[in-house]
């Protein structure tokens with residue numbers, strides 16, 4: 039890949055010093071490499087976005103809606119290629135890669151609709167208690183936005199930022215993760231195909247240096263970052279230097295709470311989906327399992343059996359068994375070492391391991407789905423985001439105790455409540471300090487609902503109308519009628 043950066047409507051070769059290796063994690067083998075952008079190219083991308091801003095910001099919302107619908111259709115048109123690339127570069131099983139495409143398509147289609155409705159919302163009068171004045175509201179694009187994303191759901195996390203930013207009238211510079219630097223290039227190709235005005239959407243690939251240059255850039259009006267807390271904190275520091283806004287979608291250590299009256303088989307399905315989807319590499323992984331005492335002795339051994347039965351394998355397109363796997367490898371060697379370190383800590387802490395507990399001895403970066411029972415609340419595994427298929431369980435007696443345990447975390451992204459008593463489930467959902475709660479469900483995410491965390495899991499919300507508002511600036515025009 040010789041020209042992997044999209045700047046001012048042109049494809050450019052990288053001028054940075056770093057080489058990014060694009061790896062198939064199931065084989066632990068690189069299949070492409072590319073040169074990162076230089077910081078001068080970051081400047082060029084931001085300058086292009088700045089130049090494109092006045093026209094794009096003042097374009098008719100209906101025109102922006104047409105482009106967004108075009109993105110939705112064109113992603114759908116690339117479905118097979120994007121599925122295969124995600125399987126190959128992320129190690130996702132086919133059915134998971136399909137869900138990501140559907141999510142990206144739905145996101146662009148949804149924000150096309152919201153953009154189409156923007157004209158009606160412009161200049162709406164505000165009722166004032168004071169006589170003698172009138173006021174109306176203008177919703178304006180925030181400006182040039184820098185979007186920095188991780189590798190675990192590359193197409194989706196980018197769509198959640200690009201679509202509302204374009205709908206609002208912002209121009210943007212996207213920095214994909216160095217682990218998955220090819221997948222989001224589809225957005226540049228689509229921009230080309232649709233004739234999106236040059237500079238409205240720019241993509242610069244690279245590692246920390248490129249992200250840092252983008253987040254510190256004086257010509258950026260807002261940063262939206264999805265990734266780790268460590269880097270999110272740096273991005274926020276850079277934003278603070280310029281007193282500009284940030285949206286941060288960070289890590290999690292989310293709880294799934296299973297009450298006595300829950301059906302065991304259904305609970306196992308939700309628990310496994312919450313920890314094995316994307317091999318546990320989800321910000322929203324429900325990696326802390328809280329089980330009520332009355333069901334724990336039945337549930338735990340059956341859960342261990344079910345985890346041992348998860349079909350872990352190579353999702354590679356060339357593998358004839360690729361349709362029959364439930365879970366692929368971890369997406370990178372670094373992540374495999376990180377998860378392996380936590381499994382070693384689990385051994386040192388002599389945790390009660392009921393399933394897995396080891397990286398798998400085979401080619402590729404595979405880890406067995408792992409379950410530790412009765413994990414102490416001061417264990418590192420109980421408190422830290424592992425980002426792998428590692429589940430820590432504890433028992434509880436009462437509803438109040440479950441809520442306290444679930445809320446006892448520096449994170450607050452999501453939670454799942456499993457209970458046949460819906461009044462109880464709603465009560466617990468209301469008491470949880472998180473941004474999204476599922477009741478008796480796998481982690482279904484709908485574009486109309488919000489996404490984002492409380493506490494250390496981030497600042498702001500994506501998706502729904504809140505995701506659009508994140509790229510809008512509110513202005514009031516007040517007139518004296520006298």
Ligand SMILES: NC(=O)c1ccc[n+]([C@@H]2O[C@H](COP(=O)([O-])OP(=O)(O)OC[C@H]3O[C@@H](n4cnc5c(N)ncnc54)[C@H](O)[C@@H]3O)[C@@H](O)[C@H]2O)c1
Nearest residue numbers: 187188189214215245246249250265266269287288289321
């Ligand atoms: N809350 C959410 O919606 C959500 C979604 C997906 C992932 N995540 C989180 O992302 C993390 C995993 O992803 P990751 O390993 O790619 O995260 P990461 O923080 O290492 O990297 C995220 C992005 O930041 C860039 N980056 C690295 N150093 C930078 C710097 N100094 N300045 C600016 N940018 C820099 C990276 O190149 C990458 O593009 C997990 O903590 C996970 O919980 C959160």
Ligand SMILES: C[N+](C)(C)CC=O
Nearest residue numbers: 191194319320321322
């Ligand atoms: C934000 N989401 C749900 C796509 C992925 C979390 O890691």
